[in-house]
Amino acid sequence: xxxxxxxxxxxxxxxxxxxxxxxxxxxxxxxxxxxxxxxxxxxxxxxxxxxxxxxxxxxxxxxxxxxxxxxxxxxxxxxxxxxxxxxxxxxxxxxxxxxxxxxxxxxxxxxxxx
Amino acid sequence: xxxxxxxxxxxxxxxxxxxxxxxxxxxxxxxxxxxxxxxxxxxxxxxxxxxxxxxxxxxxxxxxxxxxxxxxxxxxxxxxxxxxxxxxxxxxxxxxxxxxxxxxxxxxxxxxxxxx
Numbered sequence: 001x002x003x004x005x006x007x008x009x010x011x012x013x014x015x016x017x018x019x020x021x022x023x024x025x026x027x028x029x030x031x032x033x034x035x036x037x038x039x040x041x042x043x044x045x046x047x048x049x050x051x052x053x054x055x056x057x058x059x060x061x062x063x064x065x066x067x068x069x070x071x072x073x074x075x076x077x078x079x080x081x082x083x084x085x086x087x088x089x090x091x092x093x094x095x096x097x098x099x100x101x102x103x104x105x106x107x108x109x110x111x112x113x114x
Numbered sequence: 115x116x117x118x119x120x121x122x123x124x125x126x127x128x129x130x131x132x133x134x135x136x137x138x139x140x141x142x143x144x145x146x147x148x149x150x151x152x153x154x155x156x157x158x159x160x161x162x163x164x165x166x167x168x169x170x171x172x173x174x175x176x177x178x179x180x181x182x183x184x185x186x187x188x189x190x191x192x193x194x195x196x197x198x199x200x201x202x203x204x205x206x207x208x209x210x211x212x213x214x215x216x217x218x219x220x221x222x223x224x225x226x227x228x229x230x
Contacts, residue, residue, distance in 0.1 A: 009154070034218075043118070043205060043221035044157075090156060101147070101170065102219060104156040 002027040004091045006105035014113050019063075019078040021108045023091035026072065033074040034092040034102070035065055044090065050074060052096060061085070086112045116141070118222035119188075120206050126228045133193040133200070135225040139208030145169075146189045147219060148181060151203040160204075163189060196229045203227075 007022040025031055032051050036044040048059025055067040065076045076089060091105040119138040127133050139146050145164055149157040159173040163183040174181070178196075183189040193200055203226045207219035 036221075041223075041226075043120075043223040044207075045221070046218055049218065099170075101159045101162060101173075103159070104149075106154070106156040 002031060002093050002095060002100065002103050004033075004093050004103060004105040006089075006091050006108050008108055009106065010109045010111060012111040012113065013081045015083055016080050019076070019081045019085065019110065021076040021089050021091075021110065023065075023074045023076065023105060024072050025074060025091075025093045027093055027095060029095045029097060031093045032096050033065075033067060034094075035059065035063070035074075035076050036090045036092060036104075037061075038088045038090065038107075040087075047076070047089075081110075081112050083112050083114065086110055118143075118206055118208050118220050120204075120222035120225050122225060123223065124226050124228070126230060127196050128230050129197055130195050133196050133227055133229075135191040135193075135204050135206075135227070136188040137191070137206030137208075137222060138188040139206075140220050143208035143210050143220070145209045145211065146183050147207045147209075148189075148191050149205045149207065151205060151224070153202075157205060160191070193227075196227070198229045201227055201229045 003026045005024045034049045035047040038044050048057045050067045058064045063078045088107045088109045090107045092102050094102050147162050148160040151157045161174050161181045162170040178194045180192045203224045205224045207221045
């Protein structure tokens with residue numbers, strides 16, 4: 001079985017501040033991990049993915065995430081928030097072998113204030 | 115190169131009516147997935163299809179919901195006799211090959227169903 005837990009349904013930061021969105025996973029086999037972003041009334045867009053190569057993954061729009069097996073975490077960070085980063089962010093997991101389907105966390109809404 | 119196309123974007127139905135949601139995958143993609151997003155929840159897997167085949171429908175409600183992906187034309191998610199609890203955003207995604215490993219799903223913009 002696999003699951004992801006995203007701590008905090010809402011995160012508020014000021015423009016220019018560090019963004020940290022937390023994701024912890026539970027998987028019976030080594031997983032692949034993804035972060036997606038959803039802007040209002042739009043579909044999900046892939047930010048980045050971890051597929052067992054480098055543990056620090058760089059994505060689009062200045063975001064990055066680090067896979068930490070010892071902590072079963074895959075937190076998303078960005079050094080300096082922009083107003084345009086305001087959106088909902090979803091962490092997702094899938095096992096790296098065998099058939100399964102992508103399992104999503106409940107999402108974290110990022111609010112950016114001027 | 116169009117992405118995943120879903121229509122309608124917004125659909126309003128009265129209780130007891132039928133809702134049909136359509137999804138055309140990205141060019142070159144032959145695998146389609148439907149997810150449902152309820153308020154305050156993440157996306158929940160419903161069904162995974164290839165052309166003319168349902169591969170995994172473990173997330174589909176047992177009654178009133180059905181899905182197909184015919185040889186020609188878009189995939190269709192059909193909800194019969196809708197109830198208010200069916201109000202949600204329904205997202206379709208596609209991939210070039212099967213749902214395993216690092217195959218990235220490309221999502222459509224979603225169809226938002228409101229049941230009055």
